[in-house]
Amino acid sequence: xxxxxxxxxxxxxxxxxxxxxxxxxxxxxxxxxxxxxxxxxxxxxxxxxxxxxxxxxxxxxxxxxxxxxxxxxxxxxxxxxxxxxxxxxxxxxxxxxxxxxxxxxxxxxxxxxxxxxxxxxxxxxxxxxxxxxxxxxxxxxxxxxxxxxxxxxxxxxxxxxxxxxxxxxxxxxxxxxxxxxxxxxxxxxxxxxxxxxxxxxxxxxxxxxxxxxxxxxxxxxxxxxxxxxxxxxxxxxxxxxxxxxxxxxxxxxxxxxxxxxxxxxxxxxxxxxxxxxxxxxxxxxxxxxxxxxxxxxxxxxxxxxxxxxxxxxxxxxxxxxxxxxxxxxxxxxxxxxxxxxxxxxxxxxxxxxxxxxxxxxxx
Amino acid sequence: xxxxxxxxxxxxxxxxxxxxxxxxxxxxxxxxxxxxxxxxxxxxxxxxxxxxxxxxxxxxxxxxxxxxxxxxxxxxxxxxxxxxxxxxxxxxxxxxxxxxxxxxxxxxxxxxxxxxxxxxxxxxxxxxxxxxxxxxxxxxxxxxxxxxxxxxxxxxxxxxxxxxxxxxxxxxxxxxxxxxxxxxxxxxxxxxxxxxxxxxxx
Numbered sequence: 001x002x003x004x005x006x007x008x009x010x011x012x013x014x015x016x017x018x019x020x021x022x023x024x025x026x027x028x029x030x031x032x033x034x035x036x037x038x039x040x041x042x043x044x045x046x047x048x049x050x051x052x053x054x055x056x057x058x059x060x061x062x063x064x065x066x067x068x069x070x071x072x073x074x075x076x077x078x079x080x081x082x083x084x085x086x087x088x089x090x091x092x093x094x095x096x097x098x099x100x101x102x103x104x105x106x107x108x109x110x111x112x113x114x115x116x117x118x119x120x121x122x123x124x125x126x127x128x129x130x131x132x133x134x135x136x137x138x139x140x141x142x143x144x145x146x147x148x149x150x151x152x153x154x155x156x157x158x159x160x161x162x163x164x165x166x167x168x169x170x171x172x173x174x175x176x177x178x179x180x181x182x183x184x185x186x187x188x189x190x191x192x193x194x195x196x197x198x199x200x201x202x203x204x205x206x207x208x209x210x211x212x213x214x215x216x217x218x219x220x221x222x223x224x225x226x227x228x229x230x231x232x233x234x235x236x237x238x239x240x241x242x243x244x245x246x247x248x249x250x251x252x253x254x255x256x257x258x259x260x261x262x263x264x265x266x267x268x269x270x271x272x273x274x275x276x277x278x279x280x281x282x283x284x285x286x287x288x289x290x291x292x293x294x295x296x297x298x299x300x301x302x303x304x305x306x307x308x309x310x311x312x313x314x315x316x317x318x319x320x321x322x323x324x325x326x327x328x329x330x331x332x333x334x335x336x337x338x339x340x341x342x343x344x345x346x347x348x349x350x351x352x353x354x355x356x357x358x359x360x361x362x363x
Numbered sequence: 364x365x366x367x368x369x370x371x372x373x374x375x376x377x378x379x380x381x382x383x384x385x386x387x388x389x390x391x392x393x394x395x396x397x398x399x400x401x402x403x404x405x406x407x408x409x410x411x412x413x414x415x416x417x418x419x420x421x422x423x424x425x426x427x428x429x430x431x432x433x434x435x436x437x438x439x440x441x442x443x444x445x446x447x448x449x450x451x452x453x454x455x456x457x458x459x460x461x462x463x464x465x466x467x468x469x470x471x472x473x474x475x476x477x478x479x480x481x482x483x484x485x486x487x488x489x490x491x492x493x494x495x496x497x498x499x500x501x502x503x504x505x506x507x508x509x510x511x512x513x514x515x516x517x518x519x520x521x522x523x524x525x526x527x528x529x530x531x532x533x534x535x536x537x538x539x540x541x542x543x544x545x546x547x548x549x550x551x552x553x554x555x556x557x558x559x560x561x562x563x564x565x
Binding site for chain 2 (some may be wrong): 225
């Protein structure tokens with residue numbers, strides 16, 4: 001297996017990152033700007049800085065087909081950056097929220113995006129042609145606290161959201177005139193806007209860091225601050241779910257998770273590395289880390305001579321250099337995203353973290 | 364009109380930062396009973412705790428330490444009076460004290476490997492922290508916490524460490540500490556995280 005591709009961009013936390021569909025452009029949220037990196041050979045070079053927010057940018061997402069970038073920030077605004085020959089043109093989106101925007105994602109149809117906020121609402125935004133304006137509709141009930149993450153169902157109608165009130169919820173974000181009526185499925189049959197299709201919490205009820213629909217959209221996984229992941233298999237509208245499987249782990253909590261396929265989930269977080277979960281409706285379990293630790297200290301194997309040992313003793317007062325973690329990421333991983341998908345399975349995924357690194361892994 | 368004239372005394376101070384805007388928002392968390400977010404827990408009465416405690420003691424006398432520990436951990440008192448909660452804590456500490464240090468790790472591993480074991484160990488961690496928090500558990504018995512407070516001065520030896528009366532208490536504390544160490548080895552840091560995040564308090 002090829003080694004993971006490591007890009008150490010800078011020494012600041014990366015709140016969120018997103019690759020364009022051709023993997024030539026990488027957008028990262030850094031402080032109050034969005035930085036665009038272009039691929040030059042094997043490295044990423046800073047290409048453009050999108051300045052428009054005046055507070056910390058919390059999330060960024062590139063639409064794979066249209067190339068439009070959406071970003072949101074603690075200044076309570078979202079901006080849609082339209083690519084044009086002379087650079088990216090920002091359009092302000094009125095979110096009508098009074099607290100920080102925390103998370104943003106394009107729907108798979110790319111006609112809408114959802115913004116989570118600290119204002120106990122999710123703003124679902126879509127473009128109104130006649131007014132030439134992005135409009136937002138609020139998903140409000142029954143959210144009781146900050147939304148930490150959102151995830152779209154493949155049908156672009158259903159939206160999952162994780163919140164600090166310890167619930168993961170599934171809503172309908174159906175917008176008349178924008179969406180086609182969805183096929184009835186396990187989550188519900190008639191789905192007007194703000195229908196609550198499911199509301200889940202696990203036993204110890206830590207706040208939810210990340211939510212994700214399975215590739216088919218028929219299962220939902222969420223990671224919570226109690227170091228667990230929970231997978232929900234719904235059985236149909238208005239019925240209790242077929243199975244809610246919680247996997248408590250011995251590890252630190254996960255900040256982000258993705259489905260590799262219907263039978264595999266990858267999650268990463270405060271342990272600075274990604275972990276693999278496998279299972280199905282019968283049960284899920286942690287199977288191990290994605291990173292292979294064979295290459296201890298990643299690559300840089302030091303000469304183990306007596307001379308070197310005494311030199312280290314002299315220089316640092318100790319033999320072993322233990323200032324580095326054994327993992328590639330040297331701090332919390334905040335986001336992981338699918339990078340390459342083939343045959344319905346994620347074959348590569350990317351991660352970014354507080355250490356300013358973006359890493360592309362073989363899933 | 365210059366911008367400067369628009370400043371008032373109120374806008375120049377930081378006083379507005381201390382306004383608790385959550386109170387002014389109708390449906391914010393302070394104006395809302397957060398306990399309704401979770402399913403209610405069954406109430407456990409003091410009598411139930413006592414019956415369990417006698418059963419557990421019998422198991423202990425019969426030498427079945429694991430059974431005794433499991434018995435306590437399967438019925439945590441999440442919803443009950445302070446008396447019931449305190450009594451259950453005493454039972455658990457009694458069990459913990461009666462288990463030899465060399466038996467701790469195999470016993471914990473056994474519980475962890477069993478189905479639902481992780482949950483039981485989370486409960487154990489909650490009681491270990493509760494035991495540590497209550498200052499002088501078990502052996503000090505019903506000694507009121509008020510008597511303990513004058514000792515909070517830290518390093519002063521005189522008076523602050525009245526040897527004899529506190530001896531059993533610190534023994535209980537060292538038992539809890541060694542259980543904590545062994546428990547983290549088995550159930551990991553996730554166990555501590557769950558104890559902190561869990562809304563079900565023992």
